[in-house]
Amino acid sequence: MIRFLQPYLFFIILLFSASQAHADVTVQQLLDRDEAPAGVVFEIIADDDGLDWAVPAINSDVQRLRDRWPDLDIAVVSHGREQFALMASESVAYPEVHEGVKQLVEDANVPVHVCGTHAGWYGVNPEDFPEYVDVSPAGPAQINDYRSLGYELVVLDER
Numbered sequence: 001m002i003r004f005l006q007p008y009l010f011f012i013i014l015l016f017s018a019s020q021a022h023a024d025v026t027v028q029q030l031l032d033r034d035e036a037p038a039g040v041v042f043e044i045i046a047d048d049d050g051l052d053w054a055v056p057a058i059n060s061d062v063q064r065l066r067d068r069w070p071d072l073d074i075a076v077v078s079h080g081r082e083q084f085a086l087m088a089s090e091s092v093a094y095p096e097v098h099e100g101v102k103q104l105v106e107d108a109n110v111p112v113h114v115c116g117t118h119a120g121w122y123g124v125n126p127e128d129f130p131e132y133v134d135v136s137p138a139g140p141a142q143i144n145d146y147r148s149l150g151y152e153l154v155v156l157d158e159r
Contacts, residue, residue, distance in 0.1 A: 024153040027061045031068055038150030039073035040065060043143055045157040050082035054156050055100035061154070062108050075146055076104065079115035079139020084122070086114055088130045098130070105132045115139030 030037055042061070044054045058076055065072050078086065085094045086101060104110040113136040116126055126135035136142040147153060 024155045027064060027154055030152060030154075031064060036069040036072055037152040039075070039146065039152070041143055041146040041151045041153055042074070042076045043153060043155045044076070044078040044082055045080060045155060046082040047158065048081050049085070050080075050158050051078070051085045051094065051097045051101075053158065054078075054082070055097050055104070057156060058110075059100055059103060059108075062104065062110055066108070073151070074108070074110045075151070076110060076112045077115075077136070077139050077143050077146075078113070079118055079142075083114040083118065083139075084124065086112070086130070086133050087124065087128045089128065091130070102132055113139065113142050115142075 024043075027040075030040065042058050044050060044058075046054055062074055065074065084090065085097050091098045101112050105112055111134055112132070113134045114129060115138060116135045117138045119125070119128070119135065129135055143153065
């Protein structure tokens, strides 16, 4: 059994160490810089209803960043329990969240990713999310992909 898990454990450790290699920043720290970052990726760490506060906060932060740097590339990754509020079936329970995410994706050109691995653990398929939500194979890997492109990480953590 241990031999079977070794490749997966290595992958998890690699993801964790890669994500810890760069310190995250705040939006204000970014705005205080003279030059624009290569991009910004928001990571949401929250409980079930976490997108109720996170999506409006991100929309506000995107506006502040784009006021300063109109062409700045920005992305959002949600990879915990909060991502299930973005399922198509939850649009009635979380209408403000869905409208806020639509604004990010359609109006501000900010992709919003959820974690397909985490969703799969709960029997949720990519088709269970609306078309404006991108289902990435793994949320932490998606963040690392953005980081490898030079994006700065802004963590929104309600804990």
